Amino acid sequence: MKPSHKLLFVLCLVLVLGYIYYSSGKLHLHVWGQKPQIELEPTLIVLNISQRPTEVDLEPTLIVLSEGQRPTELEADIALTVGQTVGSAYDKQGFLQKLDGKLPAELGRQYVNLTEGMCRPGYAAGMMTAIYPKFMKPAPMFLDRNFKRLAKVSNYLPPFGFKTQENIIDNILTTTKYYGLGQDLDGLNCKKCVIVGNGGILSNKSLGPRIDDYDVVVRLNEAPVNGFSKDVGTKTTMRITYPEGAMQKSESYEKDSLFVFSAFKPLDFKWLKHMVYNEKLRVTEGFWKSVARHVPRKPKEMRILNPYFIQEAAFQFIGLPLNNGLMGKGNIPTLGTVAITMALHNCDEVAVAGFGYDMNKPYLPLHYYEKVKMSAIKESWTHNISKEKEFLRKLVKAKVIADLTNGI
Ligand SMILES: *[C@@H]1O[C@H](CO)[C@@H](O)[C@H](O)[C@H]1NC(C)=O
Ligand SMILES: *[C@@H]1O[C@H](CO)[C@@H](O)[C@H](O)[C@H]1NC(C)=O
């Protein structure tokens, strides 16, 4: 072979191998990627109840749901796609209208031998699926080196995905090296998680010991533990935060907790890289308030929260405006709801504390650690608190999550 032919041959080989590698990646997407889109004609529909339909084997059948009958996942899915006519048992978001909090029979059978208070495997996901049949549990908590396979987030810009940030994330993850909760927690076959919100509603309830009893304690932003442990506990498994929300004083960080980063804009990843490499942060333009300049955590104690939870909370659970998949007015869920969404996918039981406000008592503090009153609450441009609360209420009413402070 002439050298130029040889070169051409090698080039072709590389292209072919590259393509095979690329398509194998695509195939993996479906592990927890987008469900195949099923194009349905309007009105009556479709399907053979015994199996999940694929594009090729849809068969017209009519589903009639009688009141009180719990539809199978598939029926519900279709009913949702068709619209409100067939699936009147479901609301616009796809949640069952009638939420009674009853344990589905199959879960009841599974838990028959558990003593009261023991961790019930699969409880949160099972209860969620009962009221929201579209729920698909698998969604990793943190990004790992295979993050590009996560189909649902690869096509969205932050905060709903990681598009345009792949290289910097790759770089960060190479250094952080760890992508789970740690051996002990990852090894549990049943995990109870509590998300501790920052609400003043936590004050004077002495819930600390109860919170510490959970396997995983999630705290948000700068919410302190020191000085408040009677009410909020002492344990912190992870603290989820973003640049403007992160604690600015190094001494405020508790030992042995994971620093979990949640990005809301592309610039946030750049900030994280500086924190991971302990580099001096020179430019702080683009942040909406001052940001932490140093995070006293080793790279192996840092994680990147899967942005899927922001996307799913916003567009599927709460029903915020899609805005072409871009951040816009009132379409960003609060970090607390993002954390709950993460827990629904990754914990067997989920509880929350410190969520919600009692608007009838505007003199109470907004946060448990500040004097700011609730009446100071401002109309938020980014969040839609009332729509978000509707979603959280469904979870509490259906007993998918337990609300330890009864604020939701
Ligand atoms: C519950 O315990 C009984 C008696 O030990 C046993 O026969 C049964 O299989 C157990 N059920 C489950 C679901 O583990
Ligand atoms: C909690 O108790 C302390 C001391 O009794 C009191 O000063 C404070 O106002 C209480 N806070 C709330 C929110 O009730």
Ligand SMILES: *[C@@H]1O[C@H](CO)[C@@H](O)[C@H](O)[C@H]1NC(C)=O
């Ligand atoms: C929240 O959602 C409601 C209902 O969709 C809408 O009327 C309201 O304007 C939204 N608020 C914000 C801040 O976007």
